[in-house]
Amino acid sequence: MTPIRIHDTRSASLRELVPGPGGRVGIYACGPTVYARVHVGNARPYVVFSMLKRYLEHEGHDVTLVVNITDVNDKIYDAARSLGVTSTALASEMTEHYLADTGALGLGRPDAEPLASESIEGIADLIGALIERGHAYAVEGDVYFRVRSDDHYGSLSHRAIDDMSQGEDGEGTSRKEDPLDFALWKGQKEEEDSAWDAPWGRGRPGWHIECSAMAEELLGVGFEIHGGGNDLAFPHHENEAAQTRMGRGGELAQIWMHNGMLQLGGGTMGKSLGNAIRLHEVIADVGRDALVMLFAGAHYRQPMAFDDERLAEAGARVERIRDAARRLAGGESPADMRAQRDAFFAALAEDFNTAQALGALFEWIREANRRSEPVGRADLVEMLAVLGLENLVEAEEAAGDADRELLERREAARAAKDWAEADRLRDELAERGWTVRDGPAGPELVPLRR
Numbered sequence: 001m002t003p004i005r006i007h008d009t010r011s012a013s014l015r016e017l018v019p020g021p022g023g024r025v026g027i028y029a030c031g032p033t034v035y036a037r038v039h040v041g042n043a044r045p046y047v048v049f050s051m052l053k054r055y056l057e058h059e060g061h062d063v064t065l066v067v068n069i070t071d072v073n074d075k076i077y078d079a080a081r082s083l084g085v086t087s088t089a090l091a092s093e094m095t096e097h098y099l100a101d102t103g104a105l106g107l108g109r110p111d112a113e114p115l116a117s118e119s120i121e122g123i124a125d126l127i128g129a130l131i132e133r134g135h136a137y138a139v140e141g142d143v144y145f146r147v148r149s150d151d152h153y154g155s156l157s158h159r160a161i162d163d164m165s166q167g168e169d170g171e172g173t174s175r176k177e178d179p180l181d182f183a184l185w186k187g188q189k190e191e192e193d194s195a196w197d198a199p200w201g202r203g204r205p206g207w208h209i210e211c212s213a214m215a216e217e218l219l220g221v222g223f224e225i226h227g228g229g230n231d232l233a234f235p236h237h238e239n240e241a242a243q244t245r246m247g248r249g250g251e252l253a254q255i256w257m258h259n260g261m262l263q264l265g266g267g268t269m270g271k272s273l274g275n276a277i278r279l280h281e282v283i284a285d286v287g288r289d290a291l292v293m294l295f296a297g298a299h300y301r302q303p304m305a306f307d308d309e310r311l312a313e314a315g316a317r318v319e320r321i322r323d324a325a326r327r328l329a330g331g332e333s334p335a336d337m338r339a340q341r342d343a344f345f346a347a348l349a350e351d352f353n354t355a356q357a358l359g360a361l362f363e364w365i366r367e368a369n370r371r372s373e374p375v376g377r378a379d380l381v382e383m384l385a386v387l388g389l390e391n392l393v394e395a396e397e398a399a400g401d402a403d404r405e406l407l408e409r410r411e412a413a414r415a416a417k418d419w420a421e422a423d424r425l426r427d428e429l430a431e432r433g434w435t436v437r438d439g440p441a442g443p444e445l446v447p448l449r450r
C-alpha cells in the first residue's frame, strides 16, 4: 500500500498513517452544535474529512468516519429561550436541517453521527473513571477536570500551562480548585430544560467530555485520526486528549489533523452572494459542484478565502472539466498519460494536498485536449471520484439513445430547412434537460443548467 503521511498537530510534523488490522482507519471529526442552520464555514471540516475518507478507501483502507452532533449545549439553551421553544425541539429541528444541508453537498454521510444526548451513559462512565483516578472532582453538583494533575496537558496545542484560559467566562470559578480546571458535568440550572441523573447530581455533560466518550465508544482508544477545525485545538481537543489520557491511560488518537478556517469577505461579497453564507443558501446560489471544487482547490491546512471571485473561479473549473469530459471516449485511459494520474494520487499521499492534486488533474485534461483522438475517461473518473466530483463526467454519459435520436432528427430538419420542426425538436430536448451546442465534431448535447 502507498505510504500516506498526514500533518499531526501534536508532534508538529508529518506522520505516516499506520492503519489497524485489516487496513482499519478510524476517523473522528468534531461536528456542529445544532442551534442554527450551518454556516458555509462549518462545511469545511465536513468536506475535508468526507474527501479524506473517499481517498483512504480508494487506497484500500477500511474507513470508519464518525462526526458527532452536539445537541446539548449553552448555545442551544440560549437560542431556544430567545425563540420560545424547548432546547430539545430546537436541537432536533436543527439536526434535521444539518443532515439535509450537508447531504446536499453530495459527498455521502459519515458512518456514525452520534448525539451527545444519546451518549450520556458512556460520558458518565468516563467521568466516573476520572474521579476514581483522582483527575476530577465533584463539587455542588458539578464535576471538574483537575488540569494540573496531567503532566502532558498543553502538549497537543503547544501552550504553556500558565498561558491558558478555558474560556468558561468565570462560570464555576468559586467551585473550581484552580481556574484552569474545566467542567465535565454541569449541575442543572433553573433556566435549563433538559437534564440527566448521575451519581454526582442531576445535570448535563460539559462539551469536551462528549467527544472523548463517543470516540472511544465507536472507535476505541488510540484510533488513527482525530480531526476538526484548528480553532478547536485549544481548549476542546487539548481537553479531549487529557480526559482520555488520564481516564483510560492511553492517547485518544494517533494523528491530530486540523483544517484551516474559511475567511469570509476578504474579497467582495457581491450581489450574487450577498449575505448568503449559510450552507444551504450557497448551494442554492452556485450549486454544489462549484462549492465542492472551491474546497478541493485549497490545501486543507491553509486558511481559505471565500468570496464571489473564488466561487466564480471554481465554477469555471467545473465547466472546464465538463467541456473536456464531452470529448472523451469510454474505457481505459492511455498509458502514456499515467504520469498525471499518478501525480494526482502522490499529492494526496503527502498531507492530503488536494490543491496540488487538482493541478495534476488539470494537467491530465490539458494533455487529453491536445490529443487528436478522444482518449478514454477512466483515469479522470477515478481522480474525480476521490473529490466527490465524478458526476461532472457521468452527467455527460447520461444522454441516452432517445436524446441522441432527437438530436439527429433536429439536424435532419435543419438540413431540410424545416425550421419549425427543428425548433420543436430543440424544445423537446430542452424539456429532457439538454441543449445543443456546436462542438469540433459537430452538434453535441450539453446538460442544461439553471
Ligand SMILES: [Zn+2]
Pocket (backbone or CB within 6 Å): 029, 030, 031, 211, 236, 240
Ligand atoms: Zn469534539
